[in-house]
Amino acid sequence: MSRATATATGFIAVLLWALLALFTVGSSPTPPLLLNTLCFGIGGIVGLIWAWATGSVPQMRTVPLRVYAFGALGLFAYHLLYFSALRLAPAAEAGLIAYLWPLLIVVFSGLLPSETLKAGHVIGAILGFSGAALIISGGGAGLSTEYLPGYLLALLAAFTWAGYSVLSRLVGSAPTASVAVFCIATSLLSFPLHLMFEETVFPTTALGWASIAGLGLGPVGFAFYVWDIGCKHGDIQLLGTSSYAAPLLSTLVLILAxxxxxxxxxxxxxxxxxxxxxxxxxxxxxSN
Incomplete structure (x- = not known):
């Protein structure tokens, strides 16, 4: 695969992530842990089929257990927070706050050894958090207490994914096929917690089930595999820049829908x- 093809493959993930909020809203009233169970189960099965078809299964056996544990916990925590946020607050606003993660990744990366936190990082953080503050304050009309729990969960989701993404550099690399194990483990971890803490509520419409299938096949399934390919074999800087379009695309999709x-x-x-x-x-x- 050429560098250009790998980059284009990785960009598919950004387009799929733009549908995350739309499908999450469509999957209502399925509770977050059950939604994690279902959509990551689908995403994991997709990954296992892909690994078998590409002959990548043997590579999965070489991955250290700590990498699998770290990957599964990262996917589990972020999506539980994200799904919960969109159940408690308006999708566009909560989704935008959660999409502070590309900014936070850049800022957190500047704190790593051999990296430098520059003035532009600080200015970018101020701009991004000003956007989040605008949402939480209801456009300056006062604190939106009704949706505050959802907004805070969305903010925590952004910090969780950014922290996971930056710390993953310190844990070790893994082949693309290992993402299937991350997804399966996330599903298996979510199911008993769902039984303990949630009421089982499945969608009552075909649209609801289609949204869950869409999540598992796209934003929380196929997207992880194509992003991994793009990051490992494509132009990582170009892909990183393209990810900043995700909040804009996600908002446009919700408005058009x-x-x-x-x-x-x-x-x-x-x-x-x-x-x-x-x-x-x-x-x-x-600085490069």
Whole structure:
């Protein structure tokens, strides 16, 4: 596979992640842990089929257990927080806050050994968090206490995924096929917790089931595999930059689907969060 093809393959993940909020809303009223169980079960099966078809199964046996544990916990924690946030707050607004993770990855990376936290990183963080504050404050009209739990979970999700992504550099690399094990483990971890803490509620419509299938096949399934290929064999800087378009694309999808209404608050929050990530990324590129 050429570098250009691998980069284009990785960009598919950004397009799929733009559908994450849409499918999460469509899967309602399925509770978060059950949703984790179902969609990651689908994503894991997709990965196992892919690993078998490409002859990658033997590679999976060489991965250290700590890498599998770390990967599974990262996927489990982020998506549980994300799904919970979108059950408690408006999808567009909560999704935007969760999409602070590209910005946070850049900022956190600047704190690693041999890296430097530059002024552009700080400015980008201020812009991004200003966008989140605009949402939480209801566009300046006052604190949106009704949706505050959802917004806080979305913010925690952003920090969780950013921390997981940066710390994964210290844990060790793994072949793309290992993502299937991450997904299966996430599903198996979520199921007993669902039985302990949630009421079992399945979708009552074909749209609900289609949304769960869409999640498992796309944003929390196929997306992880194509992103891994892109990051390992494509232009990682170009892919990193493309990920900053995810919050913008996600918001546009929700508006086009009629789930979110266009507003100046949503517009400014989107521009601040996306722009903040771009400013921070530019600071990183200028130091290379």
């Amino acid at each position: 009629g789930i979110a209404a266009p507003s100046m608050t949503l517009l400014w929050a989107t521009l601040l969060i996306t722009g903040g990530a771009g400013v921070a990324a530019r600071a990183s590129f200028s």
